[in-house]
Amino acid sequence: MSEKSEQMKTSEAAQALGVSENTLRKYSQAVEKAASPAYFPRVKNTRRYRPEDLTVLKQMQDLVKAGQKVDQAAQELFAGEKEEAPVKTAREDQLEAALAAKDQEIAELKEQLAQLTAAKAAEKPEAALEPAADVLDLPDFDDGFLEDEPVTPEQKRAQVVADMAKSDQEVHEELLSRAQENAAKGAPTYRTLADMQLAPKKTPWWKKIFK
Incomplete structure (x- = not known):
């Protein structure tokens, strides 16, 4: 049953x-x-x-x-069988009130944060900075004018030997050729052609006496 x-x-x-x-x-x-x-x-x-x-x-x-x-x-x-509701102490009431106040404060801070985030998202992005006009007008230089190509020790010794074997006229012509190449490429020239002219050789004083 x-x-x-x-x-x-x-x-x-x-x-x-x-x-x-x-x-x-x-x-x-x-x-x-x-x-x-x-x-x-x-x-x-x-x-x-x-x-x-x-x-x-x-x-x-x-x-x-x-x-x-x-x-x-x-x-x-039924004495003792009925469950009585626990009585809260004054300290428990104070703690509950403090927790409620903290919860309210946290809720307000969250609301302020949401408002700041929305305001920041609504702001227009700042315009990208453009280069100044005088910077844009600067010419583009070839890296070859700024840095020399790497030279090995063997190449450098060979160049020195070759330069020693050159005459004054050959050195003069080589300098003029390099200056003309730089001018054709648009590279800045800091020396004039007059500066590159070979100075006339001076006659030693003893040759003037025994001439």
Whole structure:
């Protein structure tokens, strides 16, 4: 037999206890007040009574017959079984109030941060800086005019030997050729052609005496 099939209706439980249905309802309300509002199972919002419930109600009936009131009898039977809500101390109330204030402060800071982020996103990006006109007008120089090509020691020695073998006229012509190449390429020339002319050789003083 299932537990649900053992449950009795109000009329059946009242008949088993030998009391009226109104008296049974009064006892049931006192039990729910002393123990729990959900002490008795319900079907369609109607109480159902289990065999153990009839035992408790029979004990209440005996206490009432002994001179106790219904509520007193229920409290005596269920003393210590009803859970009382814990009482908060003043310190707990203070902590809860402080936490609530902090939560409010955090919420306000989050709102301010969201507003700043939205305002920053709405700002127009700054215009990119353009190079000055005088910088744009500067000519592009070939790297060859700024840096010499790497020369190995062997090449340098060979160049020195070749330069020693050249005559003054050949050196003069080579300088003029390089100057003309630089001028054709548009490279800045810091020396004039006059500066590159070979100075006339001076006659030693002793040749003037013995001439």
